[in-house]
Amino acid sequence: MDIKLLEEPLLQFGKGEYICPRTGIYKYNVSDINDIRPDKIVIGFIGLSESINIAISWIKKCRNHIESKKSKQPNLFTNLPGFNETIAFRSEVVYDESYIRKINNSALDQIKREANDIDQLIIKTVDLYLAEIHFLANNKKPDVILCVLDESLTKIIYGTKTIEIDDDFNEEDPVEIEVNFRRLLKAKAMEYNIPIQIFRDRIAKPSSEMQDEASIAWNFYTALYYKAGGIPWSLKKESSNITCFAGISFYRTRDKKTIQTSVAQIFNEHGNGVILRGTPVKEDKKDRQPHLTEVQAYNLLKESLSEYYNAIKIFPQRLVIHKSSNYSEEEIDGFKRVASDMNINSIDLVTIMPTNFRLYRDNDYPPLRGTMFSLDKCRHFLYTRGYVEYYGTYPGKYIPNPIEVRLFSFDESPEQICKEILSLTKMNWNNTQFDRKFPITIECSRNVGEILKYVPTDLKPQIKYSFYM
Incomplete structure (x- = not known):
């Protein structure tokens, strides 16, 4: 087993970079301080x-x-x-x-x-x-x-x-x-x-x-x-490539009659992006999980990227998709076909799931946030909650579990993908304590789904996350 510690990601503010959202805004102002805001x-x-x-x-x-x-x-x-x-x-x-x-x-x-x-x-x-x-x-x-x-x-x-x-x-x-x-x-x-x-x-x-x-x-x-339309902080840009992160999840309608409906939310490192409601899907009889057909996967992602282009006026060069369930072959084929049609050079298909096991250290604190350990090139575990060196403590009530990161198809290295997941746990503008368990891609798509349960199917929902948080 390969174990390593990922550094706490930096966030970008108006006049500098910092680990913590609160102190970053305090010292360096909001990310869009020099823009119309x-x-x-x-x-x-x-x-x-x-x-x-x-x-x-x-x-x-x-x-x-x-x-x-x-x-x-x-x-x-x-x-x-x-x-x-x-x-x-x-x-x-x-x-x-x-x-x-x-x-x-x-x-x-x-x-x-x-x-x-x-x-x-x-x-x-x-x-x-x-x-x-x-x-x-x-x-x-x-x-x-x-x-x-x-x-x-x-x-x-x-x-x-x-x-x-x-x-x-x-x-x-x-x-x-x-x-x-x-x-x-x-x-x-x-x-x-x-x-x-x-x-x-x-x-x-x-x-x-x-x-x-x-x-x-x-x-x-x-x-x-x-x-109100501002950008409190953003991800630190690691390369010149334009990368977008998408979260795809499923939710049951309140009457439980429609099995599950897909939700896609897609945004860039600044938090700009769109949310889209997909079509009803069926549960797979083998794994009891909802899956998109190839056509549904293609249409959902293509429409999401088109809405994203209408809002941002540029297509990404790299796309990272996070799901909370495994990918079927049809989903993989549909997503990859969109990437090919839209000239997206790189695509990573990632599943992020909770786990029910824990690692223990020889002292009173759990493993450090950022601890990553790998079973093989496609299956990894990441502590997004744990002892935080910046805080000097573990700021949680219960012993934390790592999340599991499964890579179904990837062009970037597993370490880089896990670094991005760790960064995305800090992109929740509803909470300024930065050690969230799940990345905003998963958190947002689930939160959106809970509200979309109440939005009639004949009404087009808002595409901005600010209406759901």
Whole structure:
């Protein structure tokens, strides 16, 4: 067995490179600092009057320095220098009274009284917010709409979840047994062409189970900046070749009647890219996994690349496809035929899967993040979570498992492919702690699928990831 340690990837910021997204923005500004970018972010607010006041007060507070949590590992927590036009993001939030849409307490109380079950309550509450989204989209057109949730309502629709600002992908998401407020709201709001951000008003009363305030602020403003059209950070460019990364996954419709539908998301090192919904697929009787036919694989990838070209105005020279299941021969043939037809010089077909085994070290910490070990040239394991030297600790609650990286067809070296996977774990603009388990290709495609469950098949979904995060 060959074991090696990959270096922690650097990220690209406006005026330099750095390991950590927070400190990188703090020291070197956002990646697009010298481009046309959202230096003023116009926000609309929707919620109960008291909840909106809490949100506005917190946003005003965050214009200035927010102290981070005290820790023996100072790199794990970073002060927010303030979200304003003079430092870090070099951007500011702007709004006036006409961008504030208040929901009456009586309207919400009536829904709570009349709803027969939790599903009906969520659907009617979503409709309340949608009515105000409709008004703002048609009359004010803010860059982002902040949907502020009262804590008493949040406890009903979210149960025991503790996320303060928008849900994030959970690799152990339970089976969905009821309507999901966040997913339904984001799906229905797509037609208005303005990204939304969900905000819990309990942020004004921090508790021990919450993240520290500076971390919450970092995550909030990074997501806000990206949703407004900005690029907080990007991958460090390793070569002159234009490389695109695609994630392909499958999801079941909510009624379970359509077996599974394919999703493709494709983007470059700057995070620019598109999302596309494919066609229904069938499970393979042999491996019990969904697979595309050769025609489906060809059409899905070709249409994705065409949409990408329309958005970016250039085709990639190299394409890397990540899937969470094995490739069939038909899928391989379909994808390679697209690469040939579009003159893409290099293509890597990679499967990324969780594992159920662990390695142990001779001390209290798990293996280092970046530990790569190979069984053969096509089968590798990578610790994307583990002890992080920059943090000086393992910042997780449970003993981590490596991910498995299977190479079905590849032109680049296995080490380079694993380095890119490690880099892509740092490209989640919903979370500024950089040691994510899965690369954004997998995380995004799964997250997108969960929201697309709620998008009618006759409605073309948004192609930007900012509408799904």
